[in-house]
Amino acid sequence: MRTFLAAATLAAAVLPLAILVFVTLLALPLYNSFSFADLLTGHWDPMHRGYGIFPMMVTSFLLAVSSLAVAFPVSLGCAGLIYGLAPPVVAGLLKRLVQVMTGFPTVVYGFVGVFVLVPAVREVFQQGSGRCLLSALIPLSLMITPTMTLFFADAFTAIPREMLLGAAALGADPVQRFVLVVIPSAGRGLAAGTVLSFGRALGDTLIALMLAGNAAQVPSGFLESARTLTAHIALVIAADFQSLEFASIFLCGMVLYILTSCAALLAWKIRTSFGQGMS
């Protein structure tokens, strides 16, 4: 039994690493012709032998961070309402709604976005086709908010009652208790939820592919068409197997892999430091 479990653990640990090795190896044809630094900082222009993925990296990062920036305060508020700031009936309903929303397939957001959001953004801002970062940002934030909210609400529930009672005894009203006691004590949960959502936002393909416009340029504003790493993979995957375009999607995969790993490590770091601070 022990050996079996150990083998399972080893397999689980080796597989992700094997994937990293795999994507690195498949991107090899690119390193033969270009330096690694050029590929990461260069621009995408396959007609003139430009296989850099810099614009896609910037877009992916920008989109993930900005959707977190939108979703974080909203989720914090929603989680607070569910936790006890709202009357129990409202809180219950809100929680049910949020739970239902976590299961929405992203293609639904993408589809509604194509026919409703994109024309609306085009009409309101009168700049470009409406397929832009903003059009992807809105549904992406909407997509990650429910998971984040549930994570936050769980973190709040885990806070010891004694701390709240203590705060109440000192005369803190519910909002004060929430802002001054609950939020600061739920650091681990907040960090975990945020990182998880960052990973989801970074990894989502369909919303960006359908709504962000996919121009391989570094966007200079939220109304510009831009392409994420994931959308790039989806767009180029049909290219000839031997082509350098095809090899570049493995480079994208590698970058995505490393970015998400870094985020997870960061979360772990934050959690341990919070833990020390509390004890």
Next chain:
Amino acid sequence: MIRRKLFVLCFLAFTACVLGMRLTAHADAYEVFKGLEGTLKISGGTAHIPVMQALAQEIMTRYPSIRISIAGGGSGVGIKQVGEGLVDIGNSGRKPTDEEVATYGLKVYCWAMDGVAAVVHPKNPVKSLTSQQLQDIFSGKILNWKEVGGPDQAIHVVTRDEASGTREVFWEKALQKGAIRKDADVVPSNGAMKTAVGTDPAAIGYMSVGYVDETVRALALDGVEAGVQTVLSGKYPVARGLYSNTKGEPSPLAKAFLDLLYTPEGQAVIAAKGYIPVAK
């Protein structure tokens, strides 16, 4: 009770009729594979794959002793592999050059045409563009529809992904290999192109003529309408043939397969996959 029996009987008769019609309709074209066996290897152009796969599936279901393998690789790969005898049929989305035909002793079959039309929203008053105007629009020199006789409205250029054969034809023959502006939106398929252009009155894109319907309008290029007829007659230049090549005379199995592409059944499949069938 009697009514019910009658109903069942009618239903059975109807089913038998339908089945019978299906069988007789197919029998003629696929009959040639009767008695043939062995493996047929096909590779090359990716545009050919949907058509060939549909036909191969039908053949292999009817005659299990025939195996057909279809690989991609691109036009260059198709010509090279058939020339070196690695496959029986090599597909290409371009006509093999005279040099290739001479070196390998290729026999060339053109069985479909694929035209690519510039498309706009049906409400757009612009009906025709010169190829110079088209190039300037896609390169970003012309930025407003009023410069080509439309309303005062910025042009939204939509293009296709790097792997698209449609993009390659359009870029080569309509844009004369000119630049495509960097900030153009990119969509992953002919279908997505139709949605993008059909929902945006200021958009311009391009797609296989097989996909054009009432939600978009194909533009005439230098006064020539883009349509099945003009592509077939060669008047509309932004088109390509879908070719299959064999090294010398094809084997009986390869010949039967290539012949199938010119029968009414084969042409129905070609049309169903969005291409224009060509007579032998």
